[in-house]
Amino acid sequence: MTQIPTYRTATATMTDTTYFDEEMSDSHSDLLMRFEAAFESDYRLVATGRTAAWIHGFDVLPPGADQRRWPVESSPDPPLSQITVVDGLPVTTLARTLVDCAADLPRLEAVAAADQMLRAGIGSDHLLAALEPVHGARLRQANTTLLSADPRAESPMESWTRCLIGDAGLPPPVPQLRVRTPNGRVKFLDLGWERWRVGVEYDGLATHLGLTAETADHRRHQTLRNLGWEVHVLTASDVTEHPRPWLTRLRDTLLERGWSPDQDELEEIKTRIEAVTMALHQ
Structure with a gap:
């Protein structure tokens, strides 16, 4: 029987949660600043999970989530070897943050987070060290996430699309596939299968702005179609809902x-x- 993956959850994993009053200005409701306030009230705290990822410079919040309202995730007890300082604040190292996201986030968000962080460059020795204390279900999920991750992805929605294609049992596509045109230029596809000349593109611009006019992406797609490629263009609604x-x-x-x-x-x-x-509709 096919196992249905877990894609979404309504709760975040955290050991300490801190909110600012809604009356405070937007500049003081930034997730980094809210952790800073929590840290100033308890110097034992270390940013973890999505909060650590945010402070490291990665947005791994669920699609559409407002970071100004997202709970602060922190812990008083990560080992010293897994703590670093970013912007003067203690956070879990990038490798530990990656492992936490891979182990704790819903599958699509976990893979997208892993893609982003691996793209930034994490040494395999650091990653193995961060995985060592992880056991049981968290280790299994972290390993499954990391096996599905690919640092070539250039956006979370590309990661989601690739993950859905794999979970559906279709052949694995190549991220950022290079296609050379007869004049020697290179065109890229978000995902593609060179053997069958099939590509998949995520059109984030059309999703947000509703554009139907000719764009550079549309011209690129037409060039590829003229070369015999079949290009499927997806929107956020396609990927996340249908x-x-x-x-x-x-x-x-x-x-x-x-x-x-x-x-x-x-x-x-x-x-x-x-x-x-x-799974997407649960």
Whole structure:
């Protein structure tokens, strides 16, 4: 039976939560500043989880979440070897922060966070050291997240899209796939399969602004289509709310272009697409 992944959760993992009064100005409700206030009231605290990621410079909050209202996540007891200082504040090291996010966040958010942090560069020795004290279910989830991560991703929605494609059982695409045109120039696809000349693009601009006019991205897509590529363009709504239609179209396109799974694999993929859809709607 296909296991349905966990994609969303309504709660954050934290050991201490601090809020500012809603009447305070926006400049004082920044997540970093709210941790600073918590730290000044208790010098034992170390920023952890999403708060540590934010202070390190990574936005790993759920899509649409307002960091000015997000709870401060902190702990008084990380080992000294896993603490660093950023902007004068104690936070978990980048490797420890990555492991916490990989182990504790819902799957899509965890993979997107891991992609971002790995892209910044984390030594394998530091990562292994941060994983060493992790056990049980947290270790299993962290390992699953890290196996799905890819530092080539350039945005969280690209990470989500790649993760959904993998969870649906489709062949793994290459992030930031390079396609060379006849004039020697290179065009990039967010995700793609060179063997079948199929690409997937996330159109964040259209999602936020509703643009239908010609853009550089549209021209790039047309260039690729002229070279025989099939390019699927997705919006945030497609990725976060309605995965079944585009995953089904993508499966059919890959089949038309020569992908040849057996019948049992196709049945499993159909089941997994439904499981992915259900998981997003839970």
